[in-house]
Amino acid sequence: MITIKNLKVSVEDKEILKGVNLDVKPGELHVIMGRNGTGKSTLANVLVGKEKYKVTNGTVCFNGENLLDMSPEDRACAGLFLSFQYPVAIPGVNNMYFLKAAVNAVRKSRGEEEIDAVDFLSMIREKLKMVALDESFIHRPVNDGFSGGEKKRNEILQMIALEPKLSILDETDSGLDIDALKIVAQGVNDFRSPERSFILITHYQRILNYMQPDYVHVLMNGKLVKSGTMELAKDLEEKGYSWIEKEMAEVG
């Protein structure tokens, strides 16, 4: 699905990612954990092509294509999705209208016919159920006046409507109460399939109780320093990150 090799990224001349390697295969769910400021969101943003992140080295291959050469919208159309940590509001633009424009942009890029308003509405009604939102939700302006939980659920709604191949969930669990967390996790679980992959960025092991990750990685000082399974996440929850630092110092 995606192969990241020795990726180095700077923001305003400060090197944040210092050689990240990651290989995600179809159907897999990878979790990236780490302390604040270690570069987790940088990794998410550079993959979707946010401009202020400068790639200084390395390659990213997405389904056989050089991802770093593509424009943000082409990456999206190729099946890459980011659930934003802080989704922006677009006042005045109806949520449904926005989502329809997005779905049609993606369909158009695949050479498919655009979906009309009637078909779109019946499609979206089904998807709304998956994230436990009622229909009035899609008639509100995009993220405008949404609660934190609504914003995150809206991201998941967009994900399941756009049907991306690889979804990056950037702290989608942050700021959610336990019910909202379950809904979001369930939404992702229902969406999992052998063809779809996920990279979940999180601080907490909490959401993993509702998901079955294949791999858990620790990002520290701009590198993925340790990889494991669910057990690793549990260790981190219990012991924090300092033991990894020690381990690394010993390896030195």
Add this chain to the structure above:
Amino acid sequence: MSNELIKKSIAEDYKYGFETDIEQDTFPPGLDENIIQKLSNIKNEPEWLLNWRLKAYHHWLKMTEPAWANVKFNPIDYQSISYYSAPKIKSAGSLDEIDPEILETYTKLGIPLDEQKMLEGVAVDAVFDSVSVATTFKDSLKKAGVIFCSFSEAVKEHPELVKKYLGSVVPSTDNYYAALNSAVFSDGSFVYIPKGVRCPMELSTYFRINAANTGQFERTLIVADESSHVSYLEGCTAPMRDENQLHAAVVELVALDNAEIKYSTVQNWYPGDKNGIGGIYNFVTKRGACRGNKSKISWTQVETGSSITWKYPSCILQGDDAVGEFYSVALTNNFQQADTGTKMIHIGKNTKSTIISKGISAGKGQQTYRGEVKIMKSAENARNYSQCDSILIGDECGAHTFPYIDVRNPSAQMEHEATTSNIGEDQLFYCNQRGISTEDAVSLIVNGFCKEVFKELPMEFAVEAQKLMEVSLEGAVG
């Protein structure tokens, strides 16, 4: 998306910038009493009208151009403008008599004058430079008792109505450009809706400037008698030229008891090129009098053209329970400047007014909302709601808001809201990440911003307006 990209402004070709090559009778440049006399003679006007013009002219001579508007332009030399230009073949009357070149022009503009081909349910008065060349569906309107004709024809056929209402809303001495118009107006549209009649179709006037070095000075007068209803739309375009051309129009609306007038404008005069060369100076006075009780006047304008716009469609709410509305979208791109807004003068009891203004600035465009809400002592329980929103695209444009509020009756209820926002890079990136291109994202956001106003336009024109916005914004980003 980056600021670099936002700065790159590429002007989209103006679709209506062609010129029609026909012979025209054009006055030599310059303005004096003789020119006005000559104009009045060509039109076989009655003496009272000539005197009315001359009075306006003499007043105009004593006036100075207003300098308070937030626009900058080189002084206009009023002696270098020609005040009358008309196609040679006399063409008022049946379509067969119209120069085929002119028919072709309107077809190219998307306004076929052939009734068979026309948009269903819309009657058009076509004004070409200084004269009305055709008015469609006149006969079917006549059956309903509706008078819809050129201003010149109205002077001949319905002098009593013209005499009664001309200048009754915008006096000939009202302001500099209105006085100039009163002196030299050459044609325009006249509408009278009799008592109790709901006009069976949309009425519209399409203004076309063709001749070079001329000004266009037309007048529109709409009278809605008791309990009548009319919806009227105007559109305008002009050829692309390097020099600026002046368009100084006057529109007067009169609504009697229970009457309703809905006046919509899609203004697409040539805006000048991307370096600010050329374009129309659109200096227009529009005012409606809600003279009767429970009368209603509603202005909707979509202003995307002109290099400079100076325009304040207003309502005088004289009758009790009268309602005034102003819905506006104004867009300035490249070097365009717009100083526009409204005046709502509350005189009658329980009068209500609503102002929704949406300004969009891109490129180096400068946009000013200027509005006045005045509640007179007599206006018991008056209410006003104003909302003025501006959106900025890029970092070289400007948005300014000057609301004046003057309340002389303590029972008034006033609400005013104003916002200014940027189309943020974060918003554009969010759209990009969902597969939407930057250009589509801008029009998505702008259309969302303008929605409240677009929904006030007649259906067909709402779609037009939306397309026009897209074209006008093309190249504003990316």
